Amino acid sequence: MKSMSVRWAKPVAVLAAIGIVASCSLPKVGPNKREIFAGSVQKEGDAFIVAVNDRVTRATAVVPALGFSSGFQNASTLTSDTIRPGDVLGLTVWENVDDGLLAGEATNSTILEEVQVDSAGFIFVPYAGRIRASGNTPEQLREMITAKLEDQTPDPQVQVRRLAGDGSTVSLVGAVGAQGIYPIERPTRTLGTMLAQAGGVTIQPDIAQVTVIRGNQQGQIWFQDLFDNPQLDIALRGGDRILVEEDTRSFTALGATNAQARVPFETQDLSALEAIAQVGGLISIASDPTGVFIFRNEPAEVAGQVLGRDDLQGAQRMVYVLNLTQPNGLFVARDFVIRDEDTLYVTEAPYAQWTKTISLISGGLTPLANLQTIAGS
Incomplete structure (x- = not known):
């Protein structure tokens, strides 16, 4: 009988140690799913938590629309014969x-x-x-x-x-092959041809934005849109200032991902799946694929469509939940659009917390020393 007690003493001690460790606050990358859901409006929190599906992806698919106003579009192309000041x-x-x-x-x-x-x-x-x-x-x-x-x-x-x-000139600055002042000549009467004259853009075309300042007017367009759709090109005027710069949008990645950082957009339209890939994907032994969250301040009109409400005023705190293990999960993540200043957060898998518990108990110290260390923390 005594031998039986001795035989079970160590396993019982280990289980007791696991229980003590589990009750303590183990190191973690951030809140778990339960803690996030506890902050929902439904539980008297201050954020709406929404599971992402095809309807939600359509309602939130808002991307910045860049293009020139009618004042720029309707300006006729200058002919080489027209005389101008200068x-x-x-x-x-x-x-x-x-x-x-x-x-x-x-x-x-x-x-x-x-x-x-x-x-x-x-x-x-x-x-x-x-x-x-x-x-x-x-x-x-x-x-x-x-x-x-x-x-x-x-x-x-x-x-x-x-x-x-020298009166019919434009200035080009920013990410172009050769910054400088260029005359408007027969081959360079439009924005697209003038950019080509300056050596094109020197940054990735997908994230290059072109701004034209004309007097008190200003217009902006994606370089890729300008290149792919010649009908969006505009005629230039003497004194135009042209700026080419990289897209400044970014999102923040936190939690159980391979990188925690402020991440710039690499394309015009960035999906949740692409955002996860940009930070190196999920961690196989630590990430919870059922707990991928997007935190965002959503405009009232978009939040109203998502929630089916018309009584919202001002920006709403929204938390979108992606479950990559569902049959349609990867498709939904591919279609969900990430926007500027979003926060991508991936929770830890329960297995990760269990592993931390085991590592604390089975480390270099004795179980008793581990328990004393934990108790004193």
Whole structure:
């Protein structure tokens, strides 16, 4: 009888130790599923906890829409013949007399090189005066100068040449091949062609955003959308400022994942499945695939669709639950859209806590020493 007591003493002690350890607060990466659900509105908490299904993925599939306003889209493409402030013109005037107004005695023609259009759009021509050049073509300007001179010299012949102009330029900065100031020329009248002229973008096209600032207007578009859909391209105007920068959206990954960090988006549309993959996936011996949570402040209109309510006001704290072990779980995770500032949290599997308990008991110290250490903590 005594031998039986001795034989069972050690297993009983181990089980008692396990019980004591289990009752203590073991180290963990964060709250478990039970603790998260305890904070739900249904249990007088302050967050709505929703199991993700196909209906929820459709209601929450909100992605940032970038595109240009009608003011940008309706602007016509500048022609190479249109004269604008800052342009430099070349003028030649022939007079049908030996000693004309402008020509000397030995020649009947006068060349006026590098006549610059001023900021108000005017040029000055001797004997013709100040003439508005901006907004006209070289042919229209030729007719205007001819009309001004024909009253003072017989049958004047005028030629107008449009040279390079520094008024019809745009500036490109940011993640482009060559930052700088570029003239709007025949091959580079649109945003897409101007970006190509500058060497294209130097960051991953999927996350490149292009911003155009024109006066007090501003428009933004995804570079990939601009490349894939030529109809979204816009005509440029002198003075446009073009900025190419990387997408600044990010999400935070915490819990039982292979990386806990603030993670930038790698694509325009990021799914929960892709977000998990970005941080190295789940940990096979520690992660609970039934406890993948997305924490988000959801706009009232979206939260109302998810919850089937119309009485919500302001942003709502929402916790979306993904169960990757369900037959449709991976498909749902693939379709659920991650948004800027989301928090992806994966709970630990119960097995992980059990492993920690066993490791504490069966470590290098004796069971008694372990219990004393735990009791003193």
